[in-house]
Amino acid sequence: MQHQGRHFLQIPGPSPVPDRVLRAMDMPVIDHRSAQFAELAKTVFQGSQKIFQTSGPVIIFPSSGTGAWEAAIVNTLSPGDKVLMVETGHFATLWRNMAVRWGIEVEFMPGDWRHGADPAAIEARLTQDSAHTIKAVMVVHNETSTGATSRVGEIRAALDKTGHPALLLVDTISSLGSVDYRHDEWKVDVTVSCSQKGFMLPPGLGFNAISEKARAAAKTNRMPRSYWDWEEMLKPNANGFFPYTPATNLLYGLREAIAMLLEEGLENVFARHKRLAAATRAAVNHWGLEVLCVNPAEYSPVLTAVLMPPGHDADQFRKVVLERSNMSLGSGLGKVAGKVFRIGHLGECNELTLLGALSGVEMGLAAAGVPHRSGGVEVAIKALEEKTEANSPVHLKIAKS
Numbered sequence: 001m002q003h004q005g006r007h008f009l010q011i012p013g014p015s016p017v018p019d020r021v022l023r024a025m026d027m028p029v030i031d032h033r034s035a036q037f038a039e040l041a042k043t044v045f046q047g048s049q050k051i052f053q054t055s056g057p058v059i060i061f062p063s064s065g066t067g068a069w070e071a072a073i074v075n076t077l078s079p080g081d082k083v084l085m086v087e088t089g090h091f092a093t094l095w096r097n098m099a100v101r102w103g104i105e106v107e108f109m110p111g112d113w114r115h116g117a118d119p120a121a122i123e124a125r126l127t128q129d130s131a132h133t134i135k136a137v138m139v140v141h142n143e144t145s146t147g148a149t150s151r152v153g154e155i156r157a158a159l160d161k162t163g164h165p166a167l168l169l170v171d172t173i174s175s176l177g178s179v180d181y182r183h184d185e186w187k188v189d190v191t192v193s194c195s196q197k198g199f200m201l202p203p204g205l206g207f208n209a210i211s212e213k214a215r216a217a218a219k220t221n222r223m224p225r226s227y228w229d230w231e232e233m234l235k236p237n238a239n240g241f242f243p244y245t246p247a248t249n250l251l252y253g254l255r256e257a258i259a260m261l262l263e264e265g266l267e268n269v270f271a272r273h274k275r276l277a278a279a280t281r282a283a284v285n286h287w288g289l290e291v292l293c294v295n296p297a298e299y300s301p302v303l304t305a306v307l308m309p310p311g312h313d314a315d316q317f318r319k320v321v322l323e324r325s326n327m328s329l330g331s332g333l334g335k336v337a338g339k340v341f342r343i344g345h346l347g348e349c350n351e352l353t354l355l356g357a358l359s360g361v362e363m364g365l366a367a368a369g370v371p372h373r374s375g376g377v378e379v380a381i382k383a384l385e386e387k388t389e390a391n392s393p394v395h396l397k398i399a400k401s
Contacts, residue, residue, distance in 0.1 A: 038240025068206030
């Protein structure tokens with residue numbers, strides 16, 4: 001079928017690239033040893049610090065988020081080290097598998113793929129580790145496969161309460177730039193991220209924000225590394241350069257994306273994502289379907305994972321939506337493959353974009369014969385109207401009087 005109009009990319013990343021970012025990237029490649037390039041690089045290094053909410057270094061690799069995962073591991077840990085990880089979903093499992101391949105001993109706290117990491121359980125386990133054999137706690141902030149967001153601030157509080165010296169490594173691949181995240185305040189040692197989610201860029205950039213504690217660990221650990229070596233990056237980064245050829249045009253796009261986020265204001269960006277997520281869940285609940293994440297305190301502002309009714313295949317439903325409405329929804333991954341579909345509402349997404357996406361889902365439910373109650377889009381509209389009214393200057397003025 002030949003579709004008209006723009007494709008609706010409603011997966012939880014890669015997210016749609018704004019026209020403004022595309023235009024910024026449409027530049028000739030420049031000499032990456034020139035003063036012009038150094039100015040560009042210094043601008044994105046400083047801007048990235050604002051998004052990570054850190055005053056420390058942010059290292060930018062030409063890589064996927066998976067590469068940034070590996071950089072975090074090989075710079076801080078040694079073969080045979082023990083780490084504590086939590087089975088929050090597919091991506092936590094993949095990070096765990098990578099660590100095992102590097103010779104790390106992983107204690108993987110089991111999970112049901114419907115919750116984030118439990119700060120109390122982490123605290124209890126660290127309390128037991130009086131010999132401090134656990135060298136790092138590694139968690140996924142926003143588990144893209146399940147739509148559950150772990151409470152990193154509470155996990156940091158748990159580490160502090162026990163006095164455990166373990167490093168804290170956090171994956172923010174699908175949350176940075178969309179969900180409130182505070183690298184310095186939460187004393188995270190390595191924050192991992194990438195370009196194709198909240199930064200609204202094509203894939204191709206991986207990020208490590210690092211603490212002084214992490215940098216010190218990198219100077220004494222025994223893991224082999226070359227491409228991912230932080231110190232090899234930081235030395236030329238200080239003058240606005242890279243030790244190898246950087247992804248110049250992605251850096252042009254990154255500069256523009258950071259400008260867009262800061263112009264909107266990070267608090268407003270975070271509030272917008274929460275508002276869109278709440279409207280999505282209102283529609284899902286009205287349809288009579290079930291949100292995969294079960295703890296309201298862990299609902300993701302980035303995506304909503306929806307369970308299909310028994311006897312209905314999520315991938316077949318997604319196929320119907322794609323063919324009829326030219327819209328891509330996220331698939332179920334790992335243990336929930338075929339059981340859930342995922343609605344992305346991150347990056348360049350606003351109320352009208354979301355309502356278009358929800359309309360496509362509702363039409364798809366009817367076309368695929370999935371039992372549901374119609375009218376979810378209208379419920380989402382009311383939810384958005386209420387949120388907008390609550391945040392309006394008029395409402396705030398009345399509330400203060």
